[in-house]
Amino acid sequence: MTEAAAELPQAPEEARAVFGEYFPEAVRYAELLADAGVKRGLIGPREVPRLWERHLLNCAVLSEVVPEGVTVCDVGSGAGLPGIPLALVRPDLKITLLEPLLRRTNFLQEVVELLGLDHVTVVRGRAEEMLGKVQPVHVVTARAVAPLDRLAGWGVPLLRPYGEMLALKGDTAEEELLGARSALSKLGVVNTSVLHVGEGIVDPLSTVVRVEVGESPGGVRFAAKRAKAARTSRTRRRR
Numbered sequence: 001m002t003e004a005a006a007e008l009p010q011a012p013e014e015a016r017a018v019f020g021e022y023f024p025e026a027v028r029y030a031e032l033l034a035d036a037g038v039k040r041g042l043i044g045p046r047e048v049p050r051l052w053e054r055h056l057l058n059c060a061v062l063s064e065v066v067p068e069g070v071t072v073c074d075v076g077s078g079a080g081l082p083g084i085p086l087a088l089v090r091p092d093l094k095i096t097l098l099e100p101l102l103r104r105t106n107f108l109q110e111v112v113e114l115l116g117l118d119h120v121t122v123v124r125g126r127a128e129e130m131l132g133k134v135q136p137v138h139v140v141t142a143r144a145v146a147p148l149d150r151l152a153g154w155g156v157p158l159l160r161p162y163g164e165m166l167a168l169k170g171d172t173a174e175e176e177l178l179g180a181r182s183a184l185s186k187l188g189v190v191n192t193s194v195l196h197v198g199e200g201i202v203d204p205l206s207t208v209v210r211v212e213v214g215e216s217p218g219g220v221r222f223a224a225k226r227a228k229a230a231r232t233s234r235t236r237r238r239r
């Protein structure tokens with residue numbers, strides 16, 4: 001065991017309640033993060049003493065706002081946050097962990113296999129290069145990937161019509177939302193809100209920015225692409 005792994009505290013009582021029958025898998029995941037995760041530079045050693053509260057539980061409570069039985073893409077999953085805790089509490093979801101770095105996708109694949117998470121798939125790639133390569137999803141999740149306007153530019157085009165992006169954010173959530181307003185409306189976003197989840201489980205509560213799209217996720221950019229494709233095919237037909 002590494003020095004960092006020895007710092008992993010016992011799981012708090014809340015974790016038993018939140019992870020239920022998957023509590024042993026959650027403990028295994030915490031151990032993997034604290035050991036291999038730190039050794040391979042996927043998580044800082046200083047995070048180990050607060051892995052439960054700040055990472056596993058903080059992410060698992062996102063489940064409160066994810067609809068039942070939907071498809072989810074966790075953009076920039078890193079070492080599996082929030083995707084893995086969400087998968088542990090929600091076997092009804094079909095989750096794709098999207099991550100560009102090989103070192104991280106290798107770790108994610110190992111975790112998925114070790115924990116027997118048959119409803120989770122690991123895909124290596126950058127979100128903005130995934131259009132047409134992954135099936136559009138009902139929900140995009142993300143934590144600590146990019147400022148909201150950039151994140152929305154990557155995540156919203158991956159959504160199905162009437163889908164939503166749920167971004168775990170810190171204290172700057174309202175501010176980021178305000179600053180991203182124009183970018184969001186160009187992407188076809190029809191509704192935004194800031195939610196606080198995890199009452200009785202995490203303190204402070206986890207802050208989630210919810211961004212909902214209408215019929216046309218990707219908005220203007222998609223519309224422009226479609227118009228260009230139509231023009232090209234008309235030109236080809238005329239030749």
Ligand SMILES: C[S@@+](CC[C@H](N)C(=O)[O-])C[C@H]1O[C@@H](n2cnc3c(N)ncnc32)[C@H](O)[C@@H]1O
Pocket residue numbers: 075076077078079080081082098099100101104125126127128142143144145154
């Ligand atoms: C700070 S880490 C956060 C990881 C994890 N979400 C967490 O909360 O611990 C940011 C992650 O986003 C990934 N990332 C950066 N740009 C990306 C992009 N364009 N598409 C998908 N993932 C990206 C990085 O490789 C990295 O794993």
